[in-house]
Amino acid sequence: MKNLLALNWKMNKTPSEAVQWAKELRAALPQTSAELAIMAPAIALQGLSLELKDSPVKLGAQDISAHESGAYTGEISAAMLKDVGAMYAVVGHSERREYHGESSQIVAAKAAAAIAGGLVPIICVGEGLDVREKGEQVAYTLDQLRDSLSQVPVLGADQIVIAYEPVWAIGTGKTATAADAGEMADAIRGALGGLYREYADGVRILYGGSVKPANIAEICAQTNVNGALVGGASLDVASVVGLAAALS
Template structure:
């Protein structure tokens, strides 16, 4: 059973000074937990967080990265740059990137491949909108998105990718997929991974993301094929993070 991952996605929140203050508060009250904690911070925050969290068990991750290794790509940030400031993870294909920046699954696949080539673990996001679920097409839609988003990812090893299932209708809405809903999708994703990666599939962590909080994280992560959570709003508050971490002891 893979170790649970609590991936904290701050989105476009916290200045560099606020990020350092947050990290100090977290480290002062870091609870015993079986989960790995990782902060997906804005890129401008990562260097300061890297210094603050050095030698702590808390990892760092980026919210996005370029599919390119280097070059004339103004405003882009490469895997090598992220690795150099201490990042271990990079989120790719978050629903907000897909919606607001028109990122296709082919672009997501290229970013995932770039992350792996640069020594980062991509957290590859997939999930359906409400209209898809209402039509009963959520499994087929999500698995198609998954396969397309993995199309450039080589078979390397179980720990080199993470999949995050985020039903778009549950992000920031206060609505949460039931544990049964989340488990159904995680089971389907695991089966698809077996078809793609065979013996490595059982070691790939599958996260649930969508209005996760201390009150529901334990039930969600108790499902056989859910190995942690990608947390948005609740990740901004240290007390909530501590509560979620304690729930995963």
């Protein structure tokens, strides 16, 4: 299974900065066995699509509407994202859950909308520090996973990606150990088996949380970790090149 590097820029880079970044990446990208996908602000996707045309780099959105179309001011549909070249859409990122009050039921609806619109949702789950300190991280995360998949009729392993992001390790410089990431990925794989049976072994499971070129190889060497959702390190071309090279 090919590792996926999902590069989540969050609210960074203007459209012109995004295009310049893409030019630099095309010039520097090494040979790698990993798939690269940029989760850019929606306003930058069209420019990136033009700049990265005929390259192996894929595109994705950082969020998606649960609605197909209609009177939903400010929202962006799957069809709109697909039209500007997106392949993926992140749903349920911890920042969306915390700052925008998105429940797992909303996440499930967004994931279902992505699939219906021909996109692959990257469905994020993970625990906060308080849950981790109680030793309840596995049960908490699997409950969140099941709820976030409650409206998702998966018909193939390539229709979804799961990203485990321990909230306490996002943007803090703290990183779950490779063993921590592996333990949770194993548990997620088991839960997927209960939900989707024959498709579960082919679903990619990512780790997200202060991923860097120095630690990505060890993390992705875990049996059920199939790539990473990368935040801060995704903004710098040299770091992305290092991440890709580490997985070559």
